[in-house]
Amino acid sequence: MATLTTISPITSKPIIETPATTFEQLTSDILPKSVAAQKQWFKNTTLADRKKVIAKFVELITAEPTISELAKGITEQMGRPIRYTPGELTTAALRANTLLGFADDALAPVNAGESGPNNKTINFEGQFKKYLSHDPLGVVLIIFPWNYPYLCLINALVPALLVGNSVLIKPSPQTPKVAHAVVKYLKEAGLPDGVVQEIHSGDNELIEKLIQRKEIAAVAFTGSVAGGLAVQKAASNRTIPIALELGGNDAAYVRADSDVKFAAENIVDGAIFNSGQSCCAIERVYVDASIYDEFVEAVVAEVKGYKVGDPFGKDTQIGPVVSEKSAQAIRAQIAEAVSKGAKALIPEGFFAEAEKTNPTFVGPQVLVDLAPDSAVLQEETFGPVIPIVKVNSDEEAIKLINNSDFGLTASVWTKDLAKGEELGDEIEAGTVFVNRADYPDPSLAWTGYKNSGRAVSLSKFGFDFYGKLKSHHIKRV
Structure with a gap:
């Protein structure tokens, strides 16, 4: 089996060998499991249930000794000084908790009757009841980088799960342990099997083929402009949404x-x-x-x-x-x-x-x-x-x-x-x-102009990408 080698930025020597995900694994196991898990995740849980899982996950990754172990892993894999890496976990927790606070409002049904959207009670108004609800997209592929791996992942993962999607997370080969940790602690927090799965690849062709699979309903990419354009090109013959958080100057x-x-x-x-x-x-x-x-x-x-x-x-x-x-x-x-x-x-x-x-x-x-x-x-x-x-x-x-x-x-x-x-x-x-x-x-929208990307993460509006609106129009007869 092919493996991915992580080279230490501190010594330039190999430190981690990670089995590479094969296309056969994707098509025969990972994707079918993800599709099935998503349907059950959305059908069998309320938003309140999903929020509890995320809140428990945040609690787990910021408790000792876990936070120190995860911080050490960041330093080993990408080289940021150890005095700062615990801060990535606490900042990830802040972002997740902020998004949890926005979730009820962001994902609440919207009244479209004559009384207007400020009326939170959705009932018949005269002959009609009209409102909008939020449905998940399905299976979301999140491709995230090594420089702030937990932060970049949390930006997409939390809203994707709260809306009711299942998620495939693909880390940079530089920081594979981040994906291991996230899957582990989400499971401990009560996330059902298959709702979040990790894939590992340095093969651009495999990722392109994955993006073209009908099971993938959306892609959220954080990384370079070149990488973002490659993702966009891979999805060019599909109508799925693509979120790009790219570089800056x-x-x-x-x-x-x-x-x-x-x-x-x-x-x-x-x-x-x-x-x-x-x-x-x-x-x-x-x-x-x-x-x-x-x-x-x-x-x-x-x-x-x-x-x-x-x-x-x-x-x-x-x-x-x-x-x-x-x-x-x-x-x-x-x-x-x-x-x-x-x-x-x-x-x-x-x-x-x-x-x-x-x-x-x-x-x-x-x-x-x-x-x-x-x-x-x-x-x-x-x-x-x-x-x-x-x-x-x-x-x-x-x-x-x-x-x-x-x-x-x-x-x-x-x-x-x-x-x-x-x-x-x-x-x-x-x-x-x-x-x-x-x-x-996290209370403000994170978005880019020009080549810095498109779509929005964080804030109340960070949920919009991960769902689709459904209009309900009921007539009393």
């Missing part, structure tokens, strides 16, 4: 009236946390000319204070990037920018102690004097790189922010909150922050 704008120290500290964190491996990491910084030098100096000082090293070290803030290939791509973008005239402000060798331990360790870098066509300004870097560009006005900043193929998030840093909101209205992005960044709030 997110910008920050620091206005002249900002608190420079506060902005510098938070922008550095938003740019290099998780080694910059976040779809909503800050990847471009535009700074008003009047505070540019002060801001750059503050950023450099902040970056130099970071501890880069062994992710199991209790003081480590930056660990390795996920692979040697990723490290090479990040270094290539830095080199390309420098070749076009950019200055790298963190001296070569400043983080040498960490970088010499393994090629996957990439120290954070700050770039200035960049050519406008530099890859670090135009493409997603997915690494700890902070390009800073001087601007002379709000108008110039907004024009540069919007001059991008991406539109996931953007942030404005200012003491004038009204002006910050006003500028946010002009920014072409799914989320606009004022004096904050890199935080998908």
Whole structure:
């Protein structure tokens, strides 16, 4: 049987061997089981029943010693420092609990009678009773990445299950243990067998064939633009819904009236946390000319204070990037920018102690004097790189922010909150922050503009993708 090998980002050595799911397993066992389980899951449970399962699951994964074991697994598989990985589980719990809180309202029948949707009691009004209900789609395929595996999965898994779907979860081969853990603890929480199953594959052709199977009713994909387009293409001859949460090249704008120290500290964190491996990491910084030098100096000082090293070290803030290939791509973008005239402000060798331990360790870098066509300004870097560009006005900043193929998030840093909101209205992005960044709030819709994707997760509207409306029109005779 073919296996998938997970390479440690810390040592570049193999650490996990996972049996690859075969097409025969999918067609003869997994898909039939999923179809049958979905029908029973929706038919035999109420929304309240389904909420209890999710609530118990959240309780299980955040209790000791489980949370520490799962956090250690994240660090081992993708390299984020151990001081931060328990936070992924607690944040996943926050998201799940927020969605649980929205579920009753989001999935309640909607009165369509003359008294209007605000009338929650659905009865005959005169000769007619009219209302809308929410039905599940069927079997949902969730493809999720390695960089925030629990968070990205929870965004889709919780609403999919609450609506009444069954789910196939396909993790990145980098983080297979996440799928094992989720299936295990959902079962312990009372989820019936077959409602959530895991599949493991690095074979794009197999995933394409799976998407084309009639049993698959929808696909929720989180990952790269290229991966999202491949999923979209695979489903092009079908009418199923496709949700795409893709990459970003997110910008920050620091206005002249900002608190420079506060902005510098938070922008550095938003740019290099998780080694910059976040779809909503800050990847471009535009700074008003009047505070540019002060801001750059503050950023450099902040970056130099970071501890880069062994992710199991209790003081480590930056660990390795996920692979040697990723490290090479990040270094290539830095080199390309420098070749076009950019200055790298963190001296070569400043983080040498960490970088010499393994090629996957990439120290954070700050770039200035960049050519406008530099890859670090135009493409997603997915690494700890902070390009800073001087601007002379709000108008110039907004024009540069919007001059991008991406539109996931953007942030404005200012003491004038009204002006910050006003500028946010002009920014072409799914989320606009004022004096904050890199935080998908579960009470708000998470969505992308342009190449950053389509569909919505989180918030009350995060349920819409996973169900279909049924109209009921009853006449009394």
